[in-house]
Amino acid sequence: MVTIRADEISNIIRERIEQYNREVKIVNTGTVLQVGDGIGKIAQIPVSEAFLGRVINALAKPIDARLIESPAPGIISRPSSVAQVVTSLQERGAMEYTIVVAETADSPATLQYLAPYTGAALAEYFMYRKRHTLIIYDDLSKQAQAYRQMSLLLRRPPGREAYPGDVFYLHSRLLERAAKLSSLLGEGSMTALPIVETQSGDVSAYIPTNVISITDGQIFLSADLFNAGIRPAINVGISVSRVGSAAQIKAMKQVAGKLKLELAQFAELEAFAQFASDLDKATQNQLARGQRLRELLKQSQSAPLTVEEQIMTIFTGTNGYLDSLEIGQVRKFLVELRTYVKTNKPQFLEIISSTKTFTEEAEALLKEAIQEQMERFLLQEQA
Numbered sequence: 001m002v003t004i005r006a007d008e009i010s011n012i013i014r015e016r017i018e019q020y021n022r023e024v025k026i027v028n029t030g031t032v033l034q035v036g037d038g039i040g041k042i043a044q045i046p047v048s049e050a051f052l053g054r055v056i057n058a059l060a061k062p063i064d065a066r067l068i069e070s071p072a073p074g075i076i077s078r079p080s081s082v083a084q085v086v087t088s089l090q091e092r093g094a095m096e097y098t099i100v101v102a103e104t105a106d107s108p109a110t111l112q113y114l115a116p117y118t119g120a121a122l123a124e125y126f127m128y129r130k131r132h133t134l135i136i137y138d139d140l141s142k143q144a145q146a147y148r149q150m151s152l153l154l155r156r157p158p159g160r161e162a163y164p165g166d167v168f169y170l171h172s173r174l175l176e177r178a179a180k181l182s183s184l185l186g187e188g189s190m191t192a193l194p195i196v197e198t199q200s201g202d203v204s205a206y207i208p209t210n211v212i213s214i215t216d217g218q219i220f221l222s223a224d225l226f227n228a229g230i231r232p233a234i235n236v237g238i239s240v241s242r243v244g245s246a247a248q249i250k251a252m253k254q255v256a257g258k259l260k261l262e263l264a265q266f267a268e269l270e271a272f273a274q275f276a277s278d279l280d281k282a283t284q285n286q287l288a289r290g291q292r293l294r295e296l297l298k299q300s301q302s303a304p305l306t307v308e309e310q311i312m313t314i315f316t317g318t319n320g321y322l323d324s325l326e327i328g329q330v331r332k333f334l335v336e337l338r339t340y341v342k343t344n345k346p347q348f349l350e351i352i353s354s355t356k357t358f359t360e361e362a363e364a365l366l367k368e369a370i371q372e373q374m375e376r377f378l379l380q381e382q383a
Contacts, residue, residue, distance in 0.1 A: 045118055047125035055086055055100045058111040058118055079104050088302050105142070112146035120177045123190045127179070130186035135178070139195035140171055144207045161206045168210050175214050203238060217241040232299060236263060249307060251358040255315045259293065262318065266290025285323070292322040295330040308352045309338050312366055315358075321370050329381065337373045345369045 082102045089095045099122055103115040116137050123133040137143075144167055151164035159165050171194070178192035196211045203212070203220060212218050217240045225233035245253050269287055273279060279287070296317045299305070305313070313334055316322060322330055341348055348365040352358070 043114065043117075045121055047122050051099045051122055052097060053095045053099075055082065055102060057107070058101075058103050058114045092302070109146040109149040113143060113150060116140070116143055116174055120174060120190075120192075124177060127181065127188040127190040128186065130188045132189045132191075134191045134193065137174075137192065137194045139197055140174075140211060141197040141207055144170065163206060167206070171207075171211055172214050175211075216243055230294065230298065231301075236260070236267075249356040251311055251352050251356055251362075252307065254358040255311050255318070259314055259318055262290065263293055266293065289317075289320065289323060291327055292325070292330055293317045295327055296322065296334060298331065305338075308349045311352060311358065312338065312341060312348070312369075315363075315366060316370055321374065324374075329377075333373070333377050336377060337370065340373045340376075341366070341369050344372075 079102075082100065082104070086095065086100055089098050089100075099119075101115055101119040101122070103111045119135055119137070123135045126133045144163065147167060147170055148158075148163050152158060152162065156164045159167075175192050175194060178190045180189045181187055194211055194215065196208050198208055198220075199205060201222065201224075203209070203218075218238075220235045220238040221233045222235040223233070225231075225235060241247075248256070266286065266289070269283060270290065273283070273287060296313055316334065316337065322333070325333055345365050345368070348362050348369065351362040351365075
């Protein structure tokens with residue numbers, strides 16, 4: 001067996017390298033960067049009408065066990081929650097114009113981070129085609145947590161609550177895609193409703209305050225009110241609208257003007273009444289009115305009311321027509337009243353729908369309907 005020493009191998013390699021004289025031609029060794037040049041590939045998804053009625057993920061793959069031509073994504077924590085939402089939409093025929101983009105809690109953080117942007121891209125597709133779109137992000141707290149996880153793994157410097165410094169930009173660049181286009185661009189629109197989770201009702205936490213500063217107001221849902229049976233559990237004190245009555249039709253402004261004042265006075269009186277043993281008749285009446293107003297504002301899940309139905313409901317409560325009823329009878333009476341007005345006083349609905357104003361004729365029709373239905377209702381309860 002022939003042995004070759006290490007220095008002999010080195011000499012052979014050295015001779016081969018020294019004799020290597022192949023000419024190498026180098027072309028375009030560099031480019032000059034200019035303003036506006038791309039720096040990489042941007043994440044993209046296909047968008048089209050084929051998404052309507054579908055449930056898909058952030059990688060454009062269907063998760064509803066059906067074939068698909070084009071894809072999309074969103075964020076909800078559990079698959080069961082997604083299924084429940086989809087079922088509710090299907091039962092009411094809303095999936096025909098709805099896209100559900102879902103990434104569940106067990107999905108990679110990168111997909112949870114991308115999901116809202118995919119949903120926004122889909123909404124923009126319809127907005128730029130002269131359509132009006134609504135996009136609901138459920139919820140941005142999960143997206144922020146996924147982004148925090150990614151940033152920590154990338155060794156980016158953590159800031160408040162361990163979130164990276166650009167977490168505000170994470171949500172601002174998403175929510176500011178919502179817009180109303182000019183007539184030149186087709187007058188399409190995109191309305192964004194972000195949902196943010198609070199811990200123990202703390203709205204001063206990092207992510208809630210970030211989103212509140214971006215949006216045009218917030219509705220704060222209280223766990224205590226929910227457990228007390230007040231649903232939707234809206235905390236009126238913390239909830240804010242920067243749009244206010246500007247978004248209401250004139251008829252709603254006419255009817256609901258004193259509702260908030262009466263509810264605010266009721267809340268103060270209710271807190272005081274817990275410590276008072278002897279209340280005068282006026283205070284007792286005000287408390288009774290407030291309890292019935294709070295009852296009429298309760299709403300079952302997935303049971304929206306039209307503006308006309310809201311107006312007749314609020315008018316009935318603020319004008320004292322419910323004062324003679326027991327609290328447990330209020331919701332039953334209102335349901336029957338709405339049915340009675342649709343059947344016997346359709347002129348009222350037509351006036352509100354066409355004029356957007358609570359006219360004297362509409363008021364007379366509604367008062368007549370309330371009195372007639374009250375007589376029928378009391379007779380039914382006594383029977």
